[in-house]
Amino acid sequence: MPKDKIAQLLKSPQPANSLSKVLGQSERVKDIVEECADDLSSVNAGLKSELLDGETSPGVENALEKSEAVEGKVQNASEQLSLVNMALKEELQKRTILQERLAAEIQQGEKARHASLHDPLTGLPNRALFNDRLEHGLAHAKRNGISLVVMFVDLDDFKSINDTHGHDVGDIVLKTIAGRIKQASRDEDTVCRHGGDEFLYILVEIKNERDMTTIAEKIIATTSAPCDIPIRDVNIRLVIHPSIGIAMFPADGTTADSLVANADKAMYEAKRNKSGFSLFSRL
Numbered sequence: 001m002p003k004d005k006i007a008q009l010l011k012s013p014q015p016a017n018s019l020s021k022v023l024g025q026s027e028r029v030k031d032i033v034e035e036c037a038d039d040l041s042s043v044n045a046g047l048k049s050e051l052l053d054g055e056t057s058p059g060v061e062n063a064l065e066k067s068e069a070v071e072g073k074v075q076n077a078s079e080q081l082s083l084v085n086m087a088l089k090e091e092l093q094k095r096t097i098l099q100e101r102l103a104a105e106i107q108q109g110e111k112a113r114h115a116s117l118h119d120p121l122t123g124l125p126n127r128a129l130f131n132d133r134l135e136h137g138l139a140h141a142k143r144n145g146i147s148l149v150v151m152f153v154d155l156d157d158f159k160s161i162n163d164t165h166g167h168d169v170g171d172i173v174l175k176t177i178a179g180r181i182k183q184a185s186r187d188e189d190t191v192c193r194h195g196g197d198e199f200l201y202i203l204v205e206i207k208n209e210r211d212m213t214t215i216a217e218k219i220i221a222t223t224s225a226p227c228d229i230p231i232r233d234v235n236i237r238l239v240i241h242p243s244i245g246i247a248m249f250p251a252d253g254t255t256a257d258s259l260v261a262n263a264d265k266a267m268y269e270a271k272r273n274k275s276g277f278s279l280f281s282r283l
């Protein structure tokens with residue numbers, strides 16, 4: 001279901017709420033009618049006892065007949081109202097169940113949408129969402145004549161962590177590093193898990209090479225901070241270094257594919273040289 005439709009559904013007055021208001025009003029009317037029936041009943045009982053005592057004026061018998069007829073009608077109305085209110089209650093229950101089901105389905109749809117666009121291990125956007133954001137970012141950059149940067153981040157010797165300490169420790173390291181890079185990024189930028197130990201980072205409106213360098217150094221610093229991981233009563237300290245390749249729109253590529261491919265090439269250069277990061281424009 002489209003997002004705006006879901007928002008509209010959630011904002012619109014809940015049908016069960018308005019029905020519950022109607023039911024409340026109807027219950028109050030029923031109470032009043034029942035009160036009237038009781039009042040009439042006691043008036044009529046008084047009139048009857050006067051008739052039996054023979055202390056009546058000539059019109060009383062007539063009045064009692066009419067009043068008893070009204071009492072019957074009011075009682076009937078009260079019974080009818082009881083039936084109406086019972087039907088309203090049933091309808092209210094049905095609508096409440098439907099509303100709950102709809103809310104659960106909307107929530108499930110949202111969860112499925114989130115799962116299809118995010119990496120289950122790190123919670124970061126996945127490749128599909130990254131591609132979408134990159135296409136949008138490029139369209140925006142082209143329209144406004146501004147820059148956009150793609151950074152390709154790959155962890156060095158990550159395989160040895162899995163091999164030495166096991167896959168579970170490798171997973172904790174990936175989650176930790178993902179969280180750190182995400183925390184170091186600006187809200188308007190996108191960090192995604194490209195797969196394995198690779199992350200992609202889209203930065204918008206980077207003004208110059210010095211800014212790119214500063215950000216790359218920040219990612220290296222946050223990634224390389226020691227990871228303390230408790231396993232089976234011992235604490236192990238791991239230090240992971242990244243290699244980062246940087247490609248900038250429009251100088252290093254004008255399409256999503258070319259920017260990612262060129263950032264990847266620059267990353268390999270950084271890995272080869274053990275330089276931390278490398279700019280595609282300098283290869």
Ligand SMILES: Nc1nc2c(ncn2[C@@H]2O[C@H](COP(=O)(O)OP(=O)(O)OP(=O)(O)O)[C@@H](O)[C@H]2O)c(=O)[nH]1
Nearest residue numbers: 121154155156157158159160162167170171196197
């Ligand atoms: N724990 C864990 N490991 C993963 C996951 N996905 C991929 N890997 C492992 O990540 C490792 C990636 O290794 P590579 O990038 O090929 O090699 P590397 O050791 O990092 O070496 P360089 O990249 O050359 O520095 C492989 O051993 C994969 O099995 C994951 O979700 N969890």
